[in-house]
Amino acid sequence: MTHPNRPIHRGSLEKREAKLAYVMLIPTFLIVLSIVLGPLLANFWISAKPVQLGDLRSARVMVNEALRPRPKVAGEEVMLRYRVRNSSQGDEITVAGLTDTLPVGLIIGDVPDPCALSGRTISCDFGTLEPKQRLDVLIPITVEQAYFDNGIRPRDDKAVTTGSSQNVLTSLEFTFDNFRKVFSGPEFWTVLKVSLYYTIFGTLGALVLGLFAAQLLNTAFKGRNILRGLLLFPYVAPVIAVAFAWVLLLDAGPGGTFNAMLIQMGATEEPINFLGQRAIPYSVFGIQFEFPMALTTVIVFEAWRYFPLSFLFILARMQSVNSEMYEAAEIDGATPFQQFWSISLPQLVGILSVLFLLRFIWTFNKFDDIFLLTGGAAGTRTLTVDVYEQAFAVSNLGAGAAVAVVVFLVLLVFSLIFFKFSPQDDG
Amino acid sequence: MRMSWVTVFGALTGSIWGAVWMIVVGILLMLVSGITTHPPVGIAMGIGAVVGICAFAIVNRFADRISMALLSVLTLFALMAITLFQPFGVSMANGPVYQVAALLIWAGLMGLSMHMGLVGYTGEMVSRYRFEVLIIRLLKGLGFVLFTIVVALPFYVMVMTSLKSQQSLLGNPLDFSIDLGQGTASLFRSYVELFTDYNFGIFLMNSTIVSVLTVFITLAFAIPGAYAVARLRFKGQALLSRSILLIYMVPAIVLVIPLYAVFSQAGLRNSLTGLLVVYPATTIPVALYMLQGYFRGLPSELEEAGLMDGLSRIGVILKITLPLALPALASVSLYVFMIAWNEFLFAFMFLDDLNMFTLSRGVVSLNSSEVPRQHLMAGAVVATVPVLVLFLWFERYLVAGLTAGSVKG
Numbered sequence: 001m002t003h004p005n006r007p008i009h010r011g012s013l014e015k016r017e018a019k020l021a022y023v024m025l026i027p028t029f030l031i032v033l034s035i036v037l038g039p040l041l042a043n044f045w046i047s048a049k050p051v052q053l054g055d056l057r058s059a060r061v062m063v064n065e066a067l068r069p070r071p072k073v074a075g076e077e078v079m080l081r082y083r084v085r086n087s088s089q090g091d092e093i094t095v096a097g098l099t100d101t102l103p104v105g106l107i108i109g110d111v112p113d114p115c116a117l118s119g120r121t122i123s124c125d126f127g128t129l130e131p132k133q134r135l136d137v138l139i140p141i142t143v144e145q146a147y148f149d150n151g152i153r154p155r156d157d158k159a160v161t162t163g164s165s166q167n168v169l170t171s172l173e174f175t176f177d178n179f180r181k182v183f184s185g186p187e188f189w190t191v192l193k194v195s196l197y198y199t200i201f202g203t204l205g206a207l208v209l210g211l212f213a214a215q216l217l218n219t220a221f222k223g224r225n226i227l228r229g230l231l232l233f234p235y236v237a238p239v240i241a242v243a244f245a246w247v248l249l250l251d252a253g254p255g256g257t258f259n260a261m262l263i264q265m266g267a268t269e270e271p272i273n274f275l276g277q278r279a280i281p282y283s284v285f286g287i288q289f290e291f292p293m294a295l296t297t298v299i300v301f302e303a304w305r306y307f308p309l310s311f312l313f314i315l316a317r318m319q320s321v322n323s324e325m326y327e328a329a330e331i332d333g334a335t336p337f338q339q340f341w342s343i344s345l346p347q348l349v350g351i352l353s354v355l356f357l358l359r360f361i362w363t364f365n366k367f368d369d370i371f372l373l374t375g376g377a378a379g380t381r382t383l384t385v386d387v388y389e390q391a392f393a394v395s396n397l398g399a400g401a402a403v404a405v406v407v408f409l410v411l412l413v414f415s416l417i418f419f420k421f422s423p424q425d426d427g
Numbered sequence: 428m429r430m431s432w433v434t435v436f437g438a439l440t441g442s443i444w445g446a447v448w449m450i451v452v453g454i455l456l457m458l459v460s461g462i463t464t465h466p467p468v469g470i471a472m473g474i475g476a477v478v479g480i481c482a483f484a485i486v487n488r489f490a491d492r493i494s495m496a497l498l499s500v501l502t503l504f505a506l507m508a509i510t511l512f513q514p515f516g517v518s519m520a521n522g523p524v525y526q527v528a529a530l531l532i533w534a535g536l537m538g539l540s541m542h543m544g545l546v547g548y549t550g551e552m553v554s555r556y557r558f559e560v561l562i563i564r565l566l567k568g569l570g571f572v573l574f575t576i577v578v579a580l581p582f583y584v585m586v587m588t589s590l591k592s593q594q595s596l597l598g599n600p601l602d603f604s605i606d607l608g609q610g611t612a613s614l615f616r617s618y619v620e621l622f623t624d625y626n627f628g629i630f631l632m633n634s635t636i637v638s639v640l641t642v643f644i645t646l647a648f649a650i651p652g653a654y655a656v657a658r659l660r661f662k663g664q665a666l667l668s669r670s671i672l673l674i675y676m677v678p679a680i681v682l683v684i685p686l687y688a689v690f691s692q693a694g695l696r697n698s699l700t701g702l703l704v705v706y707p708a709t710t711i712p713v714a715l716y717m718l719q720g721y722f723r724g725l726p727s728e729l730e731e732a733g734l735m736d737g738l739s740r741i742g743v744i745l746k747i748t749l750p751l752a753l754p755a756l757a758s759v760s761l762y763v764f765m766i767a768w769n770e771f772l773f774a775f776m777f778l779d780d781l782n783m784f785t786l787s788r789g790v791v792s793l794n795s796s797e798v799p800r801q802h803l804m805a806g807a808v809v810a811t812v813p814v815l816v817l818f819l820w821f822e823r824y825l826v827a828g829l830t831a832g833s834v835k836g
Contacts, residue, residue, distance in 0.1 A: 014660060017659050017660055017661065018659070018660065018661035018662065020655070020659060020740060021655035021656075021659035021660075021661040021664070022655075022661060024651035024652055024654060024655040024659075025651070025652050025655050025656070025667070027647075027648050027651070027652070028648045028649065028651075028652040028711055028712075028715060031648060031704075031707065031708045031711060032674060032708060032711065032712065034708075035682070035686070035704060035705055035708030035709075036674055036677055036682065036708055036709070038685070039681075039682040039684075039685035039686050039689075040677060040681060040682065040685075042685035042688075042689075043681050043682070043684060043685050045685075046684060046685060046688065056687075056688055056691045056692065057691075169688060212570055212574075213570070213574055215567075215570075216567055216570045216571060216574065219567075225822075227571070227574075227575070228826075229818075229819060229822055230575065230578055230579065231574060231578055232818070232822075232826075233578055233579075233582060233815065234578060234581075236765060236814060236815060236818045236825075237582075237769075237811045237814065237815060238768065238769040238771070238786070238787060238790075238807075238810045238811060238814065239769060239771055239787075240771055240787050240790045240791060240807065240810060241585065241790065241807035241808070241810050241811040242581060242582075242585075242807075244585075244790070244794060244803055244804070244807050245581040245582065245584055245585040245804065245807060246581055248584065248585075248588060248800055248803070248804065249580070249581055249584050254597045254600070255596045255597040255600045255800070256600055257584055257600045257601060259600075260599075260600040260601045261454055261457075261601065264453075264454075264457065264463070264464065264465065264466070264601065265450060265453075265466065265468060266465075266468075304577065304578075312826060333556070335555050335556045335559045336556070336559045336560060336563055337559050337562075337563075361676055362675075364678075365676075365678035365679065365680065367678075367679065367680045367772055368771045368772055372771070372791075384678060384680040387680045387681075387683075387684070388680065388683075391683075391684050391687075392776075397684055397688065400684050401684050401685075404678075404680060404681040404684060405681075407678055407680065407681055408677075408678070408681050411676060411678065415676055
């Protein structure tokens with residue numbers, strides 16, 4: 001507690017303040033460290049590992065115990081069977097073993113080899129289990145009346161298994177195969193190019209639409225607030241909802257509303273497969289070009305979904321521009337376009353470049369939109385979608401992580417370039 | 428009247444509006460009535476061009492309303508005459524009420540937009556300034572129409588599809604007419620089935636739990652952190668306040684693989700707890716950034732007075748700072764709620780158990796050929812409505828939150 005009347009040494013006050021600050025920041029620091037920075041580093045680690053999705057379930061000794069045949073009367077001789085199996089497809093288990101205590105009422109006969117009996121407890125030591133290896137242990141048992149009386153069955157007390165396996169994730173074995181695979185694939189450079197197209201045009205599209213929308217709403221008119229609310233819908237609504245609405249709207253099969261509209265209007269004869277067609281060939285002056293249909297559609301979606309954000313920022317900035325500048329320009333006879341070009345735009349350069357920077361990075365990071373619209377098919381596979389495809393569709397976690405490393409490095413390069421050239425004022 | 432660029436522009440304005448309104452009204456007519464129309468866009472453009480030139484003789488001579496009415500009547504008669512009384516390419520006997528209404532709307536909109544676009548001009552050449560005003564009028568008008576349609580159309584399709592049946596959708600994808608006579612139970616069939624057969628009640632609850640708890644956890648972490656960054660002096664303060672947002676440059680997809688690996692082995696993967704660890708971690712930095720900006724703006728004299736009067740720091744935060752920062756807390760809460768509610772990637776990667784699905788994950792599971800589309804769209808509506816209602820209710824706060832400092836995309 002700080003007491004105002006007592007003079008306190010300045011240094012100690014500062015120290016206490018700093019200490020309090022650190023205490024207040026530690027929770028945030030810890031959670032960010034463990035969920036963001038930790039995984040970021042772990043991703044580098046995984047990218048240098050030959051790890052498949054299946055390897056996440058580490059090799060374990062599975063055991064299934066049963067009395068065969070099922071005893072019916074006292075005095076019957078049956079077999080107790082332990083079915084032991086290595087759960088892994090690829091990893092061996094060393095020092096595999098099991099211990100199990102049998103219920104009262106079962107007289108245990110000769111215990112076969114890797115196992116030993118002490119009291120009512122059976123313990124076995126299998127040594128090394130090969131991948132996928134199975135083995136059965138059979139122990140003769142004589143059933144007594146007490147077994148039926150007490151109602152306790154061997155399975156009620158589960159056999160405890162032990163064993164250690166190499167976990168590929170924690171081993172010190174490293175490889176560059178993932179990166180080699182990623183870079184040597186013919187797809188990679190296409191994917192990188194598609195990522196850049198998507199990012200650049202998606203960002204510019206959102207900014208230009210946002211600028212236009214901000215111009216529209218920078219004048220007072222009836223229903224302005226309603227329109228502003230409406231224009232924010234694409235950004236506020238969940239991505240799954242709007243993405244699927246677009247998918248159905250643009251469907252090329254029967255039932256696709258947008259194609260039906262185009263056909264009704266006579267704009268096209270055949271339905272256009274907006275999200276499924278890689279390229280539409282066309283020629284200008286005899287030169288053949290290909291129009292990347294699906295990629296353009298996802299770029300348009302990106303611009304549609306994120307223009308509200310740029311629009312809000314730009315509008316906020318515009319409303320803070322001093323109106324005297326426009327009045328002075330009017331007196332000097334500047335035309336509306338000249339005013340926009342010479343007064344508004346220079347005032348907006350700061351916010352536009354900050355928006356460009358942020359949107360550029362976030363668009364590059366974007367996964368959901370393309371994944372939901374096309375799943376990365378038809379020439380729309382970006383780096384982020386590629387991470388998912390490699391790691392979870394092809395089940396090669398290591399390769400996925402390697403692509404993720406590329407994503408992060410590209411991003412780092414962009415960030416460094418941007419921060420070097422971005423204006424210092426806004427932000 | 429001499430030909431001038433203004434006259435040419437009048438024709439251009441007229442033809443553009445003719446095309447735009449013909450397309451818009453023609454499609455609306457199809458969507459609302461289910462009539463298959465063939466809107467004569469070319470003819471509408473021609474009429475627009477001619478009326479656009481004639482408009483200069485009308486717009487300044489009469490009062491606004493009369494001028495609009497005259498232009499409307501002119502376009503209406505022209506369209507009827509040229510299309511031989513089939514203004515939308517089909518016989519007027521086919522849904523006459525709808526067609527007459529659409530025709531009146533088309534003509535009315537033509538009159539309105541041409542009058543608003545050209546009033547004050549006589550068709551004679553004007554200064555560059557005045558000519559640009561003319562261009563801007565056209566651009567703004569088009570902007571209003573196009574933005575409204577482009578934003579609203581997917582939502583309209585979403586809602587209407589959810590109320591239709593698969594057969595009628597495939598039969599005529601432009602027919603979004605709703606048979607109101609069928610009773611509400613039949614109309615909202617898809618929604619009822621979602622909640623009875625597809626566990627959407629559970630999904631809705633899971634989403635609510637996750638989003639609300641994420642808000643509370645985020646605030647619990649971000650408030651002290653933001654206060655420390657804004658008010659307390661310590662080494663690294665400046666660096667920290669600048670670098671918080673860098674966390675946001677880290678793509679979620681890079682975090683997914685390691686988190687997936689760790690959560691799989693820790694048994695956190697199929698649980699809401701897992702999401703409740705990840706979501707706050709991604710929202711805390713931005714919440715901290717937004718809040719510290721707001722805390723800085725509060726007068727520190729109030730807090731100093733509180734300290735003088737013997738309050739502890741914690742007391743100052745609880746009794747002085749937080750009550751003053753309520754609007755900012757509302758903004759941040761709404762924004763965090765929106766992020767958690769809409770989040771897709773982690774929910775998709777981590778949740779396999781139906782009982783743990785959030786709405787985002789649940790709607791994705793409807794995207795299969797076995798589930799009819801109206802169910803998918805009904806699911807999308809269920810996921811969208813709560814967040815849109817919240818947004819419209821607290822728009823002011825959310826807009827403030829979105830623009831406060833910087834925002835995640």
